Each structure stands twice: as structure tokens, then as C-alpha cells.
Amino acid sequence: MNKRLLACFGLGVSAVGLGISLVWVNLELVDLSYSIKEMHDVLESEQKLKSKLEVEHMNLISPYHMRENAADLDLHPPVRGQVRILGEREK
Numbered sequence: 001m002n003k004r005l006l007a008c009f010g011l012g013v014s015a016v017g018l019g020i021s022l023v024w025v026n027l028e029l030v031d032l033s034y035s036i037k038e039m040h041d042v043l044e045s046e047q048k049l050k051s052k053l054e055v056e057h058m059n060l061i062s063p064y065h066m067r068e069n070a071a072d073l074d075l076h077p078p079v080r081g082q083v084r085i086l087g088e089r090e091k
Contacts, residue, residue: 059065
């Protein structure tokens, strides 16, 4: 009788321990899922920003935009003799 009571008590304590462990694992899973979702959102926003910056970069270096800026700054193509080509010196 005493052994049965001790065995039932041991099984009860084990069941409570397993239940608490299961709750803890579920809490960790929820926390990890939240962290992954947060990182995914950050990654997505960074990718959107990168796309916008690439479009802006391409716009700024487009020939049309360059010609407009050159005209605003009163710049024009070089005349003969203004261009110097730098390279290796001849020996």
C-alpha cells in the first residue's frame, strides 16, 4: 500500500513537471516565433528601402538628369585640348 502511494505520488510529480515543461516550451516557441516575425518585418522593410534607393540612384545617374544638372550649372562638353588622358608613362 505504501509503495503504491509513493508510486502514485511520483507519477503525479512527474506529470506536473512534464506539464510545466510543456508550458515553458510553448512559451519559448511563441517568443521565438515573435522574434522571427519581427526580423522578417525588418528584412522586408530594408528590402523595400533598398529598392527605392536603387531607383533613386538610377534616376540620379541617368543621362537625362545629368544633362539637366549640367545645364543648370552652365556646364558643357570640353573643347579640343581640354581633355587629358592619363596613363602609364612611356619609357
